[in-house]
Amino acid sequence: MQDAITAEYSGPPKLNYLNNGFTLKSWLLTKDHKRIAIMYLITVSLFFMAGGLYASAIRLELLTPASDLLQTGTYNKVFTQHGILMIFFFLIPSIPAVLGNFILPIMIGAKDLALPRINLLSLYIYWVGGAFTVWALLQGGVDTGWTFYTPYSTTFSNTYVMAVGLGIFINGFSSILTGLNFIVTVHTMRAPGMTWFRLPLFVWAQYATSLVMILGTPVIAITVLLLAIERFARVGIFDPTIGGDPILFQHMFWFYSHPAVYIMILPGMGVISELISNFSRKKIFGYEFIAFSSIAIAVFGFLVWGHHMFVSGQSVYAGLVFSFLTMVVAVPSAIKMFNWTATMYKGSISYDTPMLYGIGFMGLFLIGGLTGLFLGAIGLTVHLTDTYFVVAHFHYVMVGGQVIAYLGGIHYWWPKMTGKMYSEFWGKISAMLVFVGFNLTFFPQFILGYMGMPRRYSYPPEFQVLNIFSTAGASVLGVGLILPLIYLTQSLISGKAAGDNPWMLPGLEWRTSSPPPTENFDVMPVVTWEAYEFGEESGLDLEGARANESVRTV
Amino acid sequence: MSSHSETGKFHYHEPGLQHQFEDMGQQEESVSIGMWMFLVQEIMFFGGLFTAYLVFRSKYPMAFAAGSNHLDAFWGGLNTLVLIVSSLTMALTVYYAQKSNRNMQVIMILLTMAFGATFLGVKTIEYRDKFNHGLVPVQGWNKRIKAETNAEHETKPCWEVDHNAPAIEHPNPRGEFQWTDCSLVKKAQDEGYLTNAEKIGYFSNGEIDANKFRDKVRIFYYLYFVMTGLHALHMIVGLALMTWLLIVAWRGSFSEDYYMPVEMSGLYWHFVDIVWIFLFPLLYLLGRHFMHGG
């Protein structure tokens, strides 16, 4: 396909997606999934920083019981905007739009996503939605909580609910289009020999995520649209004083937002499957079970949304049904957890930075998931709901789960994406800091929650001690998160060249150059090996790599 | 299809083949799966609205029946037929594209567009009518001076107002939603089929409360406007799509070998039609039987 081009550029400065054009236009009008991924990476990081700054403000305010640093009204806006930015603009696009976009097509041996123009469109929609939201935040922001519960959001809040809602509405379509693109790509763009059961598990996870995106996201779109119209027209379909029903909003909101939490974890699970298996240099244990459990989570995830509404006034019967299904949906996650552990058995495990994140994920997601069971047990949730126990639970799964997996994935594929190697030393330091800081921040919140400290609150004095722990932990966590920013940037400038396959792994993405050429492969690959094949069949030149010490420092 | 690209090692790029694909088969399959995923997405999008409809209709069937009776089933039915015809012409467009018949394609696209536009025209008539009768559920969006309301509502209790009574012109300075007729509530009360939500929702101190009933009817109109409005928006997008198709078809670009865009636009058009197939009975017809038999 690109033979002519490669022949021409066979000299050292090989043409890759990065040096293939330097103009702004060559970036903004690109259809190359890799460039789009890089643009996502930058935007997503900016949103993470903004969300992180809000988080810092929350933790500083919560250092003392009184609302002294932030006025109540400001505090309400701060946690709302923290939630909105982190969820809709950072966590949901994080792994799919950055790592998925970059790696998925390469992993299956495609030249690009099936619909590159749609991919670019999705990036633009994300930008427009993001810009719109940021504009609304600058105008004055919102104070409804990220859940936008009515009738507060429709009738009582005098902040920019409508504008932020529309920002989320727009942004939703970016997510939908990304999901659509992945599904099509996985169906039609696999290289010869890349059968469904040879797909890396990351691809399966992305596929499951995409299903949720397509089936769920439109519902949040229509929900916030109704919310916005409602605010404008005051007809009151969510306003009980004139016949509406505020709980209908909760149903519609959680119909998306519960499955959305699986949008926020499945890609992370995919990354972890890659990391655990590859850094144990061993075939993953129970491939089919991990693959199908992703799909099972995506499907069953749609049946449990009512567990966010146990005390909302929904019927007792519905509460019991949703509690039951919540328990069922935990099982596929359990299957994954056990399979990952079993994968490490008799492996040949190396502790590079990505693997540290992988192991960190196993511990943190375990705690996060198990506390999800606490919240699913309906009699217990009555006490726990809307307390810091919930806050701790979801930070464990979202930060301890997805963010950690995202960081692991970034470190893992960084040499592929940039062709440069970062400092292993600082990578490990930062992984440790994140792990320690994270636990210090959020573990105390479980206790606070059980003690009854409500969320979105300035608390009574007896809760202060644990809150101080939490704030201290957040500082450590903050440092741990700023470090990668520094050393990853530094690696771009002065990092040593990574080589095409620094970890000597069999995946297709490691069989093209780093950074990959515009159409990913110089020769269309033909897959003859199973996923995670480390034996002879993989055709890797391990001896050669061992001889070449510079490939990697252990 | 596995055969030809393996043998055809030379890289012949068929017209319209994008760089990331190997051959047209792959491209067509991608596009068609993509389109279907888009439609799935659309179904869920409208699905949210249908959920809201379902919930409120099950809560306030009489308000929905009253609101629905007041919609003009003639226009609604006509529009249904118009859309069905346009669906036929759309299907034929695809058929003629497959047969590489440029002229018939162009004609069929033009017909489809004409019917689509007719549909929107009728919708405008209906919307205007609602505006005149003060039935737009947004304050200020109704006719302010001389809105037409029922002649009898000032003299009679709200359940005796005959909604077929002649309309008089009636000032509505703040452009508010107007609804006076609660005869259905009275009837349902007498015959004993009010739901629990209705027994609370329509009454004050044991009496039928015209204002409270009006609020529920307004919810119906709200859903009516949002549902038909979004549907109309989809029609407008569809018309834009048709315009583009028309231009390309005019140039004779579609043939037996390459008609994917026609096929895909057709899927979209039929989808919009299907939404209307449900909207018509749900909005215009359900509850109509209360006016006739028992």
Added chain:
Amino acid sequence: MAEYEQHDHDHIEHDHMTIPKYIGIFLVLVVGTILTYFAATVDLDFIFPGANTLVALLIAFTKMTCVMLFFMHVYWSPRMIWLSAVASFFWLAIMFSYTMQDYLTRDPGVFSP
């Protein structure tokens, strides 16, 4: 070359529908519409309450099925497309039924005596 769906449909087959067939489907749709209208004006509540709704929806479903199978050519489409059509309605059913399961069991009330 890529190894995508196993079906061989270099071009989606297009010799199944003929103009008379199209017109036939069209007539079914028209009849359906007229039927819906008249069914709605007859009070069917004597069968069971809500019978009118059921009839209206049954007709609508039939019409939709015709459009999907023949106008949208689902009938001759690969499994993936059948699947996505069915799945989307399945998901709608989830949304409806699980929401209604709350509303229908609410009276005499959630936390009610």
Added chain:
Amino acid sequence: MQTNSWVPLFPEQASTFAWQVDLLYLYLIVISVAFTIPIVVAVFLFALKYREKEKFASGAEIHGSMVLEAGWSFLPFVISMTIFLGGAVVYYNQYKMPEDAMQVYVVGKQWMWKIQHETGQREINELHIPVNRKVKLTMTTEDALHDFSIPAFRTKADVVPGRYTYLWFEANKPGKYHLFCAEYCGLNHSGMGGYVYVMEQSDFDNWLEGNVSGQTPVEQGRDLFENKLGCASCHAGGPQQRGAKLEGIYGKDVHLVGGGTVTANDEYIRNSILNPGSQVVEGFQPIMPTFKGQVTEEQLVSLVAYIKSLSGITGSTSTSQPASNSAANSGSNARTNSNTMTPRRADRGQGNTPGSNPNAPGPANR
């Protein structure tokens, strides 16, 4: 009166089903530990034992095991079903409303709880109940969602506008417990709370009767201001202050939003309490809720007297000295609380049926 340990781990158990919730909690902790320890130990063990011996050596060829998969799908399923059943039982106890309970009516409102007893006794942000007696709350709200939450009783329920929701508990330990609003409801959500006082039956009867013993209007006003009506939650000085400073305003000119000034006289203060929105002080949000219908004329007089006293003006009554008032502030102790209560015989007389009371939940649909 919460636990005294430095880092408290459990809230007090003060209701009959608190132990059930705690037991369920412990059961889940045991399960979590039972799953966490093996997994973490295994990960660490493998991590040490199977550390790569040679660079790029590959691990053993193991693909999976049907038996293991079936086992570890089945086991969590069974365990999770036990959790579900446990949860369902506890939930049933929490929400199966008793027949023979004492009724209390609760109305949430941004940002206060208005509570009324069957006897007509009303209170704000405080709930006095007798120990060892079932209490059933019938709740609604005038505006946004709220949530009536008492951690020590391990129960809560959202309060939904346009509907009633219900909550019941039987307190089994006298004391003072936190009452929170646990559903986010806007600006002063975290100020929307107070205390539940669980008292011995005799104390409770005493409290219901009220105690007429000599409070001056200023003292009574102060009590209303600081405890009963929660004015202090906005008007006390300090960083939490959202309302205007009331010290020294009496007799001064007040600048209003939208121009204009008024002199702060009795009439103005009265109006500020009943119709806060009508004259909003410059520099403030119009967030003060109206107290119309909640304060009697008698109480208004006391409030005005108290606010005047803040400007050093003493009415017909004696000056209140902060020191001598400490008793009035001791509402924190349930046992002695009875002496801080003001009698409201007047409205108890007419307010015996909840329906006729302005404070009782209104009709479900307004």
